[in-house]
Amino acid sequence: MRNKIYSGFDEAIADIPDGASVMMMSFTGPGGIAQNLIQALKNKGVKNLDIYSYSNFGYIGQVPGFKPYTMPDILVENGQVRKAHTSWGRGAAGQYCALEQAVLSGKVAGEIIPQGVFAQRIRAGGSGVGAFYSPVGIGTPYEQGKEKRVIDGKEYLLEYPARASFGFIRAYKADGLGNLVYRGTARGINPLVAKACDVTIAEVDEIVEIGEFDPERVITPGIYIDRIVKIPDGGFK
């Protein structure tokens, strides 16, 4: 079997071209964010990216005294993004958010999506569903341009699946087959992103021997994971 374990982050993203679509978790603190892959993508400098980044382009959640963490906003700041899909378009009060500036000045095309709808779109993308009807956003600006349908007397909006060419996810441990377990709320959207991308790359705290995981505990089956990179210092503490 092909070896899925890569020696470094740069190697793992080496084939991401200009114009690629990339999906990555970014929400609720640094625990579940593939910060090293995001940093490697910035270092590579590819342009015209179409990014699906759940939320938190700003830097909320940081605790004074803890080291800052890397967010997808650095790609926007670095001029690498042409299109962005997110639920959080602004920084927290008084905080700088490169995406906000880029969208308002017309440099980046932004799509703002309610959080649960975003999760369901990624889920649809990862489950081979063509589209689905969602009850969220009826009677708000979000419904503009969306097909509306009444099902059992209730109004719904047609939503399309989200898929990307590359996916960055963060997990706690992987085995050589790519089976993954997560830790706490760092699970987040990672298991959904794993299935919604053509090439999924996971950065993990630890790589264990095949057979070490209790099958009942595996959250993401390895068949969805293409590349694994171990974080050298054992992850974000």
Added chain:
Amino acid sequence: MKERLTKEAIAIRIAKELKDGDCVNLGIGIGTAVPNFIPPEKMVIFHSENGVIGHGRVLTIDEVEFMDYNLVNAGGQHITSKPGMCLGDFGEAFDAIRIGRVDVTVLGALQVSEKGDLANWSTDLSGAWGTIGGAMDMAIGAKKVIVGMAHTTKDGKPKIINRCTLPLTAPECVDLIISDIAVIEMTPDGLVLKEFVPGWTVEDIQAITEPKLIIAPDLKEMELV
């Protein structure tokens, strides 16, 4: 002297509204402090959009030693675990909301209309950009929507108005407003003033509330204990 409640005091009043056995989602803002004020004999299951169900309280900045980057709420605040807590992914979190397994959601607001329309995600009038978060999902999915907010804007203008001018989060979704001066319930007849903060008269509250308030027959002073 007319004093307004602190954010913490609003959270204390919201906590009193929650029942034993309720599953409660807490939006970012005032709501996240609510678990700190639930008495131990009351089992409230706190749900966060990032997939944690049954979490404990929010840690303060002084409790850095207990913080775990792998245990945070939707606002990125560090929380404690609690016996019976479980973890899912974002899909799981929003399934629970859409199918009505979340009894109460506590949200902030920029504006609330007479009909209970909620605007809380954008100050951009076109509604083309903003921070939408999970509020649209929660406002339509939770069985009860409680808004916790300051009664007026920073420059003293009413936030409870006849018609929202900002982009809506969801129409006709708010059930109860707990502000820093009053508790107001949305009813088919209109807005009912149920409680006031000591020092405030009905006239004071009406003066900074655009729609006409109906006075509850059992109108009372707000109690925080």
